[in-house]
Amino acid sequence: MDTRTKLTILADAAKYDASCASSGSRRERVSGGVGNTTGVGICHSYTPDGRCVSLLKLLLTNYCIYDCTYCINRISSDTPRARFTPEEVVSLTLEFYKRNYIEGLFLSSGVIQSPDYTMEQVIAVAKSLRTDHLFGGYIHLKIPPGASALLIAEAGKWADRLSANIEMPRQADLDRFAPAKTHIEIQQTMGEISQRIIAAKEEKTVYAAAGQSTQMIVGATEASDTDILQKSSALYQDFGMRRVYYSAFSPIPHSDSRLPPQAAPLVREHRLYQADWLLRYYGFDVAELTTAEQPDLPLDKDPKLAWALRNRHFFPVDVNTADREALLRIPGLGVRSVDRIVAMRSQHRFRMEDLTRLTRAFKRMRYFVITSDFNPDSLKLDAPRLPVPQQLSLFSAVTGEF
Amino acid sequence: MRQVAVENFQEWREKARALVAGSVPPDDVRFTDGLQDSLFADVPMPAAGSRGRISVPRAFLARAEIVSLHRDPKRWDLLYRALFRIVNDGLSNEPDELLAMEQAVGRDIHKMHAFVRFRKIVEDDGQPQYVAWYRPDHHIVKHVAPWFAERFGAMHWAILTPDLSAYWDTKTLRFGDGVPRSAAPQEDELEELWRSYYASIFNPARVNVRAMTREMPVRHWSTMPEATLIPTLVSNARAREQQMRERAPGSAEPFVPVGAELPVLAAAVRACKGCELYACATQPVFGEGPERARLMLVGEQPGDQEDLQGRPFVGPAGQLLDRALQEAGVDRSSVYVTNAVKHFKFEERGKRRIHKKPDGGEVAACRPWLTAEIERVDPQLIVALGATAALSLGGREFAIQKERGRMMPLPGGRQLLITVHPSFLLRVPEAAKAAEFARFVQDLRLAS
Structure with a gap:
């Protein structure tokens, strides 16, 4: 099989991994080598699905001993199979990099023989890039759950980022769709990675400088958004995850009467990313984002606005006196705007006009704030004409680098 | 009216310093792009006034340097107006137009890092050369070239543009005249592989052309080998999605x-x-x-x-x-x-x-x-x-x-x-x- 055919099969098989991030790591170019990592990832291209192409995203092979129902590479799938040699991946990475097509490599693999055998092959690629070719670009390696501690230790020496996929939010979901996988085992692998990262920081050595991430498939089971966000929140806390990626299970239109057919799974994915952001940067708790009656995030409005409408007593917030935590709760105000308000309001009192210059979401925001020049709109918070903002572009929050 | 020609940021900075020191109001001066003062070349710069040291916020200088790369000839006047306001009125908020220029140049720099595509050619001496032809929106080649020199330090490369070209031989960065596109290599056999990759990584069930063109404006497509595929990928997306659906596994x-x-x-x-x-x-x-x-x-x-x-x-x-x-x-x-x-x-x-x-x-x-x-x-x-x-x-x-x-x-x-x-x-x-x-x-x- 020629390289091009393999590339077609093994890139196609890799496209369901949502992450394409190449940020968060700094690596100087080694003299005589090629490539550096500057800390801010670059999107070298965009595909017609609006996604960023930053890394060469490949599977070493899509043969796999597992039969996970949600995965295109499951053993029972009739998808065409291929396998790269480590040398082929090394060469493709270097040649693409030298032409400025990519920031680096994201290498994953189906599990062949055993997790350790697979991991050794994946590590061989990264090691060869770093040592034989003095490659300084970004490397993200996927760790199969159950790989031995020794191999996890080595992978982080060469890679900027490591990830083990949690796959599904609840063990019960795995039992049903991936009976050979358990959260216990996956989380052991995550724990191993996170301990290495912490140890490396203390010893001031380099180990997976861009940290670890994971991915969860959304919409394959009845697991609610509450289940999903609780799992994410635990993963952020327990393993210092940099990111949890959400991947809508079915790329195929669903029939859901609430929405145009094509949009449903993608909108849900988008809402989860927004909620994830609120958990990490806006001081929200999972329990605030959904309710017992509505365990899923609303699809027709973003989770922050939904929270505000459930908590009208909290508003209006006075932008001149409220603390940062309260400002972060105002729909339409982002972290950057809030920080600018906090910095600037010591110099002069904020008027409505100042706010309009600060955010494009002013129309939505004005119902929730008080400024020095009084805000009559705040009285209309219960008015039926409160505008619900249009859906933002689906991928603006999903694929870009923040 | 005083006409002042400037070629680059350093020159603008020196001349603007003299003008501010001489308290020349912005309405009395017109900056132009160019090598030498033209019509009013003989109008002398004011002698340094009584002001002594002129200081401005560091952030303004950094911003001005970026704005100076903008292609709009008005930028020098706008910068001088802002400078004059800072020095004389102590006003530090710069006009929106200037901020918009800074943003446009910043974006152009970022896109050049991303969208330059080298083609490999092998010279008679066996030394591979990596050559790109690119059309930036603004005068950013000199600003961007060191970034490429750092990243691709061990390669011999050239980035050719209509205005100015940059050359790197693993040790020094040189600049030369702009060249037309026809002077650059027309192909690289690796592009076939790159296109295969691009087509495979795209998910036809999630077409979102607007998101793509917002980040990758159409004017850059002509120098990106993968972009030739876009029309076909988009028009075939429906059919490919249908195929995916048919290939979806059955279930009891x-x-x-x-x-x-x-x-x-x-x-x-x-x-x-x-x-x-x-x-x-x-x-x-x-x-x-x-x-x-x-x-x-x-x-x-x-x-x-x-x-x-x-x-x-x-x-x-x-x-x-x-x-x-x-x-x-x-x-x-x-x-x-x-x-x-x-x-x-x-x-x-x-x-x-x-x-x-x-x-x-x-x-x-x-x-x-x-x-x-x-x-x-x-x-x-x-x-x-x-x-x-x-x-x-x-x-x-x-x-x-x-x-x-x-x-x-x-x-x-x-x-x-x-x-x-x-x-x-x-x-x-x-x-x-x-x-x-x-x-x-x-x-x-x-x-x-």
Whole structure:
């Protein structure tokens, strides 16, 4: 099989991994080598699905001993199979990099023989890039759950980022769709990675400088958004995850009467990313984002606005006196705007006009704030004409680098 | 009116410093792009005034340097106006127009880092050269070149643009005149691979052309080899999505009544079209045994006899199983017996129907029936007879001979025991039959 055919099969098989991030790591170019990592990832291209192409995203092979129902590479799938040699991946990475097509490599693999055998092959690629070719670009390696501690230790020496996929939010979901996988085992692998990262920081050595991430498939089971966000929140806390990626299970239109057919799974994915952001940067708790009656995030409005409408007593917030935590709760105000308000309001009192210059979401925001020049709109918070903002572009929050 | 020509930021800075020191108001001066002062070349710059040192916020200087790369000739005047306001009125908020320029240049720099595409050529001396032709929106080549020198330090490269070109020979950065596109290499055979990658990584079920063009404006497409594919990818997306949908695996799931009793399940399976096997088989064969059994045996699929009679394990392999169970001390009437796949898959050879192994897709499609049986019967131990049952129950491929005869945990606190399928015992050479049968019985004893 020629390289091009393999590339077609093994890139196609890799496209369901949502992450394409190449940020968060700094690596100087080694003299005589090629490539550096500057800390801010670059999107070298965009595909017609609006996604960023930053890394060469490949599977070493899509043969796999597992039969996970949600995965295109499951053993029972009739998808065409291929396998790269480590040398082929090394060469493709270097040649693409030298032409400025990519920031680096994201290498994953189906599990062949055993997790350790697979991991050794994946590590061989990264090691060869770093040592034989003095490659300084970004490397993200996927760790199969159950790989031995020794191999996890080595992978982080060469890679900027490591990830083990949690796959599904609840063990019960795995039992049903991936009976050979358990959260216990996956989380052991995550724990191993996170301990290495912490140890490396203390010893001031380099180990997976861009940290670890994971991915969860959304919409394959009845697991609610509450289940999903609780799992994410635990993963952020327990393993210092940099990111949890959400991947809508079915790329195929669903029939859901609430929405145009094509949009449903993608909108849900988008809402989860927004909620994830609120958990990490806006001081929200999972329990605030959904309710017992509505365990899923609303699809027709973003989770922050939904929270505000459930908590009208909290508003209006006075932008001149409220603390940062309260400002972060105002729909339409982002972290950057809030920080600018906090910095600037010591110099002069904020008027409505100042706010309009600060955010494009002013129309939505004005119902929730008080400024020095009084805000009559705040009285209309219960008015039926409160505008619900249009859906933002689906991928603006999903694929870009923040 | 004073006309002042400036070529670059340094020059603007020096001249603007003199003008501010001489308190020349912005309305009295016009900056132009150029090498020398033209019409009013003889108008002298004011002598340094009484002001002494002129200081401005560092942030303004940094911003001004970026703005100076903008292509709009008005930028110098705008910068001077802002400078004058800072120095004379102490006003530090710069006009929106200036901020917009800074943003435009910043974006252009970022896009140049991203969108330059080198083509490799090999010179007579065997030294590979990497050459790109690119059209930036603004005068950013000098600003951006060091970034490329750092990243691609060990390569000989050139970035050619209509205004100015940058050259790197692994040691020094040089700049030369702009060149037309025709002066750059026209192809690189690696681009074929890159295009293959680009087409494969794209998910046709998620087309979002607006998001793409917002980040990758069409004016840059002509220098990006992958962009030639975009129209085809977009217009074929529907068809490819349809293909994906057709290739989506079948499943029995819609046919399985949720939480139903065994007789209801057994009746419902007759309507199953979760995969194609229903079409040729006589009938589906559901499991048999007590509603609550401690032990469940799972085979592969019904055989010829089972298909005709509609009951599991009644053919030659079933008879062998009965004998083995008896010898292992297991009472068959206490055991629930079923198969991973409920329909007989076969190939017709003359009048005979030859067993054909179900493929992974069929096993996966039929799994909801097996899952429903397990939930109902709630066995403590499940014995997988052969590789197909093991795959369906364990969710991965098993090496039967290596992994047989030991207990493995299953979800829900159940145990899984793997052994061979009795039909294997029918196929082994005569000489080995007795020994293999004994091993099979030994495995089954673990289940008793």
